[in-house]
Amino acid sequence: MAESDPRIKGEPLPRCPGISVHDLMAADSNPVPEFLYRDEYENLGSKPIPTSRYTDPAFFELEKEKMWPRTWQFAAREEEMPEAGDHVVYDNAGKSFLLVRQDDGSIKGFYNVCLHRGRQLKTEAGWSSALQCPFHGFTWNNDGSMKTIPCRWDFSHLKDEDMALPEVTVGRWGGYIFLREARDGPTLEEFLAPMPEHFRRWKHEECATAIWVGKVCHANWKVVMEAFMESWHTVVTHPQLLPFTGDANSMYNIYGDYVNLTVTPFGTMSPHLDPQGRSQQWIVDEFVKYNGRSSDNYEGGDAPEGGYNVRVPDGKTAREALGESLRATTTKMFGHDVGFASDAEMMDAILYNVFPNWSPWGGFQPNIVYRWRPWGDVDHCLMEVRIITRVPPGQEPPRAPKMKFLGVDQKWTEAPELGILGDVFEQDMANLPFVQVGLKSSRNGKVELANYQEIQIRQFQNTLMKYIDGEL
Missing domain, CATH: 3.90.380 (Naphthalene 1,2-dioxygenase Alpha Subunit; Chain A, domain 1)
Structure with a gap:
């Protein structure tokens, strides 16, 4: 197709000589x-790009503060967590998140943090009937609601409704699962x-x-x-x-x-x-x-059906x-x-x-x-x-x-x-x-x-x- 084709938007672009x-x-x-x-x-x-964007620890911290929380991040594929109760841990830029498949097939995303003393609830993908902290046993249902507070008599100041796991926004498209910390911003479809x-x-x-x-x-x-x-x-x-x-x-x-x-x-x-x-x-x-599939591998030059003994016909x-x-x-x-x-x-x-x-x-x-x-x-x-x-x-x-x-x-x-x-x-x-x-x-x-x-x-x-x- 020539560079002047009407389906090509804008001015003709500089191209390396050869077939485009x-x-x-x-x-x-x-x-x-x-x-x-x-x-x-x-x-x-x-305009040149400052090298400091790749090397400066202070700029690295700015990314963690101002960029990562506000953008959609690809966190998992659907086939990583096909069954209710399956969970996936997604760690990035110093934070840990937990994706959990719900009984109705939907997916919820949580900060992967126990609200008692701050331990990560999960460290790897798996299946759980509930989300229990390995430190003291605080336990949440898979939907993030509070299930069990050990020694509840000593936590009279805590109410179950205030102890639900904080959620992140979850988006799904094309078999991919995304999360975003920020509540505002473009929808996943707009972003993609x-x-x-x-x-x-x-x-x-x-x-x-x-x-x-x-x-x-x-x-x-x-x-x-x-x-x-x-x-x-x-x-x-x-x-x-x-x-x-x-x-x-x-x-x-x-x-x-x-x-x-x-x-x-x-x-x-x-x-x-x-x-x-x-x-x-x-x-x-x-x-x-x-690609390691030379026709020399086939006796007589005849590849098996669907093989890679490719011959280019005249013309x-x-x-x-x-x-x-x-x-x-x-x-x-x-x-x-x-x-x-x-x-x-x-x-x-x-x-x-x-x-x-x-x-x-x-x-x-x-x-x-x-x-x-x-x-x-x-x-x-x-x-x-x-x-x-x-x-x-x-x-x-x-x-x-x-x-x-x-x-x-x-x-x-x-x-x-x-x-x-x-x-x-x-x-x-x-x-x-x-x-x-x-x-x-x-x-x-x-x-x-x-x-x-x-x-x-x-x-x-x-x-x-x-x-x-x-x-x-």
Whole structure:
């Protein structure tokens, strides 16, 4: 699709030379949703970001005071707590919260604090008929009402109606459960817009967590998160992806204050590579080889049904061939017919970033879901990676696995269930701790951003400062 297409809003944008997202989607095998090729961009200026936002303990405290309590936070997935009495503990930025499934299927959220001496009521997910403090035995019903006060004769000054657990606001969308401390502010649907409209096609409520790994990283939570808000670091950090990734031809959209979208095309060669002598079949072979499913594994070159022995017919592109194969394989694996899906929705990196710390992928493949949380101090964070997959029709969603926890000295590759993603994340980790050291060593105290390819970082930083300054 040409840059002058009337469905593209605003002025033509600077693009890396090469095939654009719009060109690829114009040639797609199936119709592509309009929102995946419509530019939503505005110039946010070129002012540098102070390094102190990543390194200053005082700024870290301002985030805890002015931002975190006022924003919606992704706290759990529905399949983590499917039964009445199930509870999930969500800890972030020095506070602990408790989500509890009620008898009617609703979910309530509480501050995870005993109102007697302040102990956390729960320290991990589980099931309880009631919420009893392990210290002295004060007990609440799962709806937060007071149930039992031990030695009640010595607490004549306490009334049950005054001892209900303080609640936080709970929101639910797409199989995700959110909480917010503040009572005022945008509704969850307003906060997430336009994602509810976009995700009607992809229906994350029909998915369940298959893999869940978290790792402590030696870098500020924003440093790590912002590494996933642009794709152009691929050329140096992830060079093995270049044969089948249009890294610098990605599209970056921003939607208001809270949501942005990156579309990075796969099945096409990076504009950083010389295309001379490299065929569409070469692109496919590199894609298959990287994913560990080379057709060489199959005797006679014939892959089993739904396999990855992908051949590019004359007159077809790598994207068309891969899209056809992925539609067939995904339909077979998960029981949902995705024959209508576009090539883009089957292979491209369609990554939404939601302020402040949550990033789900769109499309019809098993989706990656990221979450980042401060971890103790300004210099550490917990990065979580989930893979959610579609539940076959008629089956009950399986309960989510427990998160595999990797410490700061462990590698992502120590979670073999992540497959090739573990290697990719390790390449990122080769940079991020040294970004944190570099920011602390900066002489001019500035971070300079690209106007387009890093526009999402600027949007995020602008929204953060609106919270810090009391504008949101």
